[in-house]
Amino acid sequence: ETGVTQSPTHLIKTRGQQVTLRCSSQSGHNTVSWYQQALGQGPQFIFQYYREEENGRGNFPPRFSGLQFPNYSSELNVNALELDDSALYLCASSFEPMVAEQYFGPGTRLTVT
């Protein structure tokens, strides 16, 4: 059984640029949730995708967008990067939108300069 994987591991971008982060869900899981974790903080929910549709969204602006593909892998896109977007981005997959069964990936560390 393959766990949740994320790419890239680390990324450095300049303010104003755009970035795409990728997540491969655990085998058999059709739901992916994305979280942002700033340094010293707990993760904050960005949005969730279930069967290729956005299924819920946290308090993040529209420049945070996502996609889920037929194989249930997912992308997180952030446009017009700001310094405050520097964080660890975590994705979690689950079988159906059941929070209790979420399995987290190792995260992507994004630094915006």
Added chain:
Amino acid sequence: SQELEQSPQSLIVQEGKNLTINCTSSKTLYGLYWYKQKYGEGLIFLMMLQKGGEEKSHEKITAKLDEKKQQSSLHITASQPSHAGIYLCGADPYSGGGADGLTFGKGTHLIIQP
């Protein structure tokens, strides 16, 4: 919106000692989740509690949810270096949730001294 406060923020414990981490919610908890995180890495699911008064144990870690479902504690017995990390509590904002994600506390940094 629901807020979770964890205490203490950090904890240094001598190997072999017991310790307790607390998580207090501003609202009734429908589901309380404990995760462990190594610095800069993903979260590892530890336990989920849903019923008032519920208690669960796994190896040397015990988690409890109080009767009023607003406070949870995580207790580690005979701590080991492998217990070091960041412990996060997360709350399911609605019963039967999922689509709204979890609300997390800021975490408790646990350091085990040999």
